[in-house]
Amino acid sequence: MNLMPHQQRSGPVVWSGIIGATCLLLFLMQQMLWLAIPFLFAIILYYILLPPMQRLIRLGIGHNTAAVLVGWLFLLVLVLGTLVAVFWTSPPTESWQAMLGRYLNGGLAFLRETMLSLEERFPILHQVKLSKMVNSRMAAFTENFVQKHLTEILVSVAAWLPSLLLTPFLTFFFLRDGLRFKKFLARAVPNAFFEKTLYLLHEVDQTAHRYFQGLLKLTILDTAVLALGLWAIGVSSPLTLGLIAALLAWVPYVGSIAGCVLVVMVASTDAPGDPLAAYSAIGVFIFVRLLDDFIFMPMTVGRSLHIHPLITVLMIFIGGSVAGVAGLMLVLPLLGVVMVVGETLGRLITNPRLRARHRYAQALRMKQASADLAAQ
């Protein structure tokens, strides 16, 4: 009496729904970015702090106390780490605006020299005045950028900062009430769909867990390898640069390009007359990206989502066009979660036996509720 049909792969209707729901969520997320960013950080912190909290519970400490203790301990470690970093590093001799200007000028000088050397080698480029054109475009872009966008970006970042204070609160409530919330959701599900829904909740949790854990591992690996490479070619502050480039790489494509530009700017400023330093930095960066794409990524994040590469690339483009940089960054974990929810819901809704069992349970409930009424 095998009443349950075998598991079938989701069809085009379910997949269209999954992609549509992901786009809709991305659009909504972009409208509420002030909430989405602290929410994202809170989820990452939740997955970091959950194992130590479980250990405390095992030692006999209550659930709420364990959540409070873990939260305070994390804050203490963070404050101590910041204090150590502040005391150990020498104070900067120039303001950050001056430093940014210096590195920007260094990068532009490197670009100018590269254009000139290209013109020398290829006369056709000299004829089309490549160097002059690039210089004027870059000058126009930097002026326009500062005038138009930089103030806007700084104001929006300043507006986000207070909302980041939500992160510790959200993390605390995730830690304290996460399990209760899961049980609360499961309680609302009819008996016929209960096991499958539990599995769905577990899969969503696991997908998010694996993704964010993979992302953290990837960031640590990228930072270490890039810092080692930059240190080997003599670029200043290799660890800080490596960390910034690894964090920028969270944004697909755009982040990698921004990281590379940053590394080249620092390398060309450190050795103004030596283009080889900048070329070596580009070489190191490309080498690390290749390592990242072909070894680290499949080992960490790639394993977590099991999404077809074509859909991954398409969704990254769609995410970028729907929700900008935030869309690029969040489209993959969001797609992973929506995919699990969509596929499972598709299976539940299209399973005639489960629907029949649910209708039967409803009829029983109705019969029991009206049993004494029928007798009168």
Added chain:
Amino acid sequence: MILGFLKPPPLSPRLLRLKDSALFATLTPLELKIVDGLLHERRYLGEEIIFDEGEEGQALYLIMSGRVLISRALGSEVEVVAELSPGAFFGDLALLDNTPRNAQARALDNCEMAVFFRADFMGLMETDAVIGYKISLALARHIGARLREWMTSGKSQIDAL
């Protein structure tokens, strides 16, 4: 008397009922509390199907109150495998893997169940190996007892559980 505060608090009626089950009998009060935090409560009406034969199993069910009938189809006939009462558990093979259920479970009366999800059990094995091994040992003993019973009686239906 002086060290009275070191005595563990008395178990709640729910934890006592869990302790009565062979699956959790060896757990300490603290371990029982941790496991109880993972269990889901479900209520079934008499005649309601809990799971079907052939369905992919995800969870073990522990009967807190009421009775449950385990049956399976043999051609056009329905063979009753067992009738279970409070304290008994069924669907235990689902804790080990996600193979299809061997039998159908149906509530005979209005039932209250504690449901132990496989993923929670697997997570417990990783985060809390002591609880994990105690439950695994209880499970292995339960399956061993069923195997011995099957070998001595010659019945084949007991493996349906």
